[in-house]
Amino acid sequence: MNTGVYIPIISDYGFKATFGNESDSLFLRTALQALIKSDTPIREVYFDKNAFDALTIDSRSGIFDLSCTDENGTQFIVEMQLGLAPHFVQRMKFYALHKFNTVVERGEFDYANLPKLYMIAFLHKKILPTAYFHTVANLRSETGEIIDTQMTFITVELAKFNKQVAQVETDLEKLVYTMKTLHTTEPTQYPAFWDEEWLKRAINELDTRKMTPEERAYFARVTAANAEAVKAEKQKIREAVEQKEVDTIKNLLSLNMLTVSQIANTVGVSEDFVHTISQEK
Template identity: 25%
Template structure:
């Protein structure tokens, strides 16, 4: 971790949250690049609801460092990155999403005021055996999919291991995807990062700063050890 050439991986949840809470523009630009790809309504603005990172807490060492945000329509967004396989992953995502749905209503409030929850999980492992690297889930009628039970919950899962650089994607999203695979300044020089993408250019600069910070390097290593210990208990 002493090599100035090395960049901390964005697939680590601490690095992910540190980068995307450093500037709201980064998260807004990344999410809109993804939503454009999956033909989902774009966001005009976003507010991060849990920007704090508490590296000294016991919960930090073992908990989920997720991002909770709210868009201009009041929709709630749950964004996370995970780099180890969890056989109960689907149940966990449903649990977190249901928690946000529950919190979106004040006790006694009418159910019509329930806000929509949009969940995005970025995985650095293969979860499903099918080839699609983006999965989209809604609560639908199996025989009549045009008649959903509710539109208050949508879950997206992005499996990085399945992405191929040759895949046809909007350039905006493809550029952001490349950031998850950059591990060094040499990678930065060889990956196609256009100069006319200011949010991504600033994000790269911020990732360099995070990677060069000794305290953050130590937190990253502590977090990785905790994740590996947790993953080994799941085997």
């Protein structure tokens, strides 16, 4: 991910410096309020410690986790997914139910007063069949009637957001526009709403010109580690694709219905590759 003056919010470093900023939670609180479409300001957030011991960061798949609770006991989980994730909805359910079970196991509930739980996921790619970039899902009946709002799943698909700066109005739109464009925007092209305090503070955390030597060193270490993780992930994907191609070629060869040239065109590989696989049979 190329970085100019500003570090991308959707990077590991950027996510932690903004959403995960424990010393200044204004950005996180305003973002959460916008994401859940609440008119009531969130006054405080308390970052959960060790709530997801084995689930916090999975650099290999580009997922960064944040778990916090507001002053009313409402639970929030925020995830960032950069790569393709066709089964990410299942992962969202896993995280949400893990958090739910944690609350239940501690005995901090009764059935009449369970805390609200929001599972929020930012996705760089498109995964849902919905048209809108912001999707809110609850338990509903077959006719669409709300059955329960205690657990809410929210997805933000950045790839579906295509509004220009002049069209941006709500805090939700300002948030997503900033997440998509900050790292490619020159300081002279600031949208007016980036002067709003909640966004200004977050942007300042991502301004490479204002980083201390220690912050620069940490950013360099994180960037290098992420680059290695991405490289390893791409290699895994290539190996998986190649194995699928091999399996498909073997199946087609076993049918004895297509020529080597036809199989190569069907699978999208070279004839030499098909010849190599055929000799391994």
